[in-house]
Amino acid sequence: MNNRNTPSDEGYQSDPGRPKTRDFNTEELKLFARENKAFREKYFIEEVLTNSANGVIYKGYRASDHYEVVAKQIPKSKVFEWGAIGGRVVPTEIEMHYKASAVEGVVEVLDWYERKTSFVLVMQRPSNSCDLFDVSSKLGALDEDPTKIIFSNIVNSVIALDKAGVVHRDIKDENILVNLETLETNIIDFGCATKTTDAAMTQLTGTPEFFAPEMYTTGSYKAEETAVWSLGTLLYCLLVGQIPFQTDSQIVRLQTCQPELEKNLGDEAKDLLSRLLQLNPARRPKLKEILDHPWFFNYA
Template structure:
């Protein structure tokens, strides 16, 4: 099902009828550039500074949590910069910085994208781990980590985006969260109790696999077949992959969440510690 199917129709209609509308008497919407998990994303011009920014429009009735989580997190070099939140009668607008190079990788099911080199993978993944570690230290799980939600600046700095599926950790048990099917952990599919951070760590593993190979580790034409592979199929690897990188991917994609590598151990894994 296409992502726009899940976006409120009212947002699509609003964009088509008021394309260049002003937000908060300061930001002029220029064009739609994407769809997040909870709304539409636009590029806008700040008419006071004449700089570009990104604005995510969320249906007010659907999700207030994303804006409150972004406010809580505070600035971090690997999380998208939050500028302000504006509300009108029907929508919440999250004003954020622009990461001009866009997503780190465009993953299309059943197709191959140019993978990153071992050195490039390491450079990007270190930054992503730092972002997720910052979240977990503040009691937040992202809930939708994937290449599409990882942007790059002109200086090759990672920015984690889209907190529409993020939630707060409570009582060491995680809610069953939504997310992108190919990045969902086995424990989410089985709907069993698990560590609140384990599903983010699994999604880090799928993301690292994509960066290294240019495609998903598990791909099937139906959700049922996909879920079965995630639950039972070993992680496929090529003969040429760096052995330490292979080891980290396997530990991230450990199907038992109780045996899966922790984020502290990820930060000190030999693959990430070597130049």
């Protein structure tokens, strides 16, 4: 049973310099009214799925064909990083998810709307799917063979996101949906995402248990190196049924929570984990090198 204490991330960073509210002109108010009407005519909302300080996610469907969707309502007061789509200012989350939507293995964006106090992001709702956190919580450790399929799907999507110019920065079990029949995966929640860069970053955003050690020790990190570490943490969750680290001190010392649970792992799985979870970021494999590991080619 997965016993993580912090099941949700903080996808928005504070910026005291940005005003929380402002007055809107007549044209803006008319735009908000039109978009609110368009949303209500196109989609039917059934119920709340999750409700947090960073937004509310609703389950619903498209009125024309009953296509299942989720709608995320993002309060403007919680948005402090802004981008643009078609000349319109939008939260960076929407810009990055919209950009990533064409990537295989990313949940598709269908529409977005602006309201007076929030944005609404409408996405597909993959059928027969649940997130990997729930899978680990209910099933514990997964067998290595299905894990190879699930994990390779995720790695391929992260590689494709990098090529598309998007860094997710919060790859974790809760942000991966899996179809339990086909093992197809979909990455969700781009609240921490930003543009791909080779430069070092300093903004600490995401989920602390999945942070790479350099994020704690130096406060500076590179996107690909930390993505590889997060993937290693995710692979550990799938194979062991527990998150490997719960505190920053465990991460920087590479001290897993319950090492006795690792005894059932095969040698190749242990080797892959040791390569992904390297304290020295320069010694971790590149994203494109992960799938070359022998573990992926040997099935029971």
